[in-house]
Amino acid sequence: MKIAVLSGKGGTGKTLVSVNLAAAADKSLYLDCDVEEPNGHLFFKPEDVEIEEVSVVIPEVNQDLCTGCRKCVDFCRFNALAYVNDQLIVFEEICHSCGGCFMVCPENALIKKDKVIGRIERGQSGSVEVHTGILNTGEVSGIPIVAKLLTGYKDDPDVPVFIDCPPGTACIVMETVASADYCILVAEPTIFGSHNLKMVHELVTLMGKPVGVVLNKVQEGDDPSEEYCLQNDVKILGKIPYDKRLGLLNSNADIAVRVDTHYKTVFSQLLSTARKEATR
Amino acid sequence: MRIAIPVDEKNIDSNVCMSFGRAPYYLIFDTDTDESEFVVNTAATSAGGAGIRAAQIVADQKVDVLLTPRCGQNAAEVIQAANIKLYKTSGTSIKDNIDAMKAGTLSPLDEIHAGLHGH
Numbered sequence: 226m227k228i229a230v231l232s233g234k235g236g237t238g239k240t241l242v243s244v245n246l247a248a249a250a251d252k253s254l255y256l257d258c259d260v261e262e263p264n265g266h267l268f269f270k271p272e273d274v275e276i277e278e279v280s281v282v283i284p285e286v287n288q289d290l291c292t293g294c295r296k297c298v299d300f301c302r303f304n305a306l307a308y309v310n311d312q313l314i315v316f317e318e319i320c321h322s323c324g325g326c327f328m329v330c331p332e333n334a335l336i337k338k339d340k341v342i343g344r345i346e347r348g349q350s351g352s353v354e355v356h357t358g359i360l361n362t363g364e365v366s367g368i369p370i371v372a373k374l375l376t377g378y379k380d381d382p383d384v385p386v387f388i389d390c391p392p393g394t395a396c397i398v399m400e401t402v403a404s405a406d407y408c409i410l411v412a413e414p415t416i417f418g419s420h421n422l423k424m425v426h427e428l429v430t431l432m433g434k435p436v437g438v439v440l441n442k443v444q445e446g447d448d449p450s451e452e453y454c455l456q457n458d459v460k461i462l463g464k465i466p467y468d469k470r471l472g473l474l475n476s477n478a479d480i481a482v483r484v485d486t487h488y489k490t491v492f493s494q495l496l497s498t499a500r501k502e503a504t505r
Numbered sequence: 506m507r508i509a510i511p512v513d514e515k516n517i518d519s520n521v522c523m524s525f526g527r528a529p530y531y532l533i534f535d536t537d538t539d540e541s542e543f544v545v546n547t548a549a550t551s552a553g554g555a556g557i558r559a560a561q562i563v564a565d566q567k568v569d570v571l572l573t574p575r576c577g578q579n580a581a582e583v584i585q586a587a588n589i590k591l592y593k594t595s596g597t598s599i600k601d602n603i604d605a606m607k608a609g610t611l612s613p614l615d616e617i618h619a620g621l622h623g624h
Contacts, residue, residue: 304554309587
């Protein structure tokens, strides 16, 4: 079972929820797909880490074969190619690796070159297998790393997979959620939080995913995110209080489930509720 | 000498455009004949890489110099590969800048910004 944990914005508690759910399971796999800022490993501190580099294909010019027809220059929607002074110039950091230039070049003057854009680190933390996607600074897209994370493990029906998603509702989130069986949305009790919850809820609904919400940082008083759930008939899986103790554990990079009996119960219950919902 | 200048309107009395890559037009001015021509910058609405495509358009006009208030790294790379010299405009008047270029009083543009990508 693959459970994606996501939110419309950063800082709502995706990592808190996904890390603690993974730690609350008997045995689990945690995939950190928030490749621009993967934080799960800071909590898990995985051991025996193996590293796999992730590359994309970009063009390199064979100037001897290039006749200057400019078909590639005209084709490139990202303007990653220019032809001046009888030379084709490739802007590697602009290239999105769509591969179109290779297809339109009539002279086979473009050579496929691998460019490393990041890496995946795989290690073990107690009962949790931890896979972390890391995108190098300045790269245009982390999607190739997410794609590799989501296919680069042995699927075992007895081992639940927890996917820590990137924030927001961009293409990379859709890629991350596409293969999930169930989505957990983490939301803050603010108007801004409910607005972002609505965005991400609309996205996963559009993708046909069953969904539940975890209300985080819950305090007394109005919770616009809870109101959104009630108005739109969205299942509330659980509530996590705005608790200094939990905040302290988190800022010390401790996993609440592993060091605090109260929160072990809280997240175990949440896990049980989510699994029940997901198999409904 | 052929001069290129990013401009706001198709009119020599309009102003120098503050952006190179996103300028709507380029004025191509030939100092031998005093003839001017306006080229549409089809890169102005690109989602990304506008500077590269804009520099390609300017380079295709076989100009010798580009007068611009500023220029990004990628555009400058194309301009320099095309052996086009970069000068910094002074003030916003197109005519004054052409006169200054003719008189040799413009300074080379040596501050190349890293690009405004994603802004």
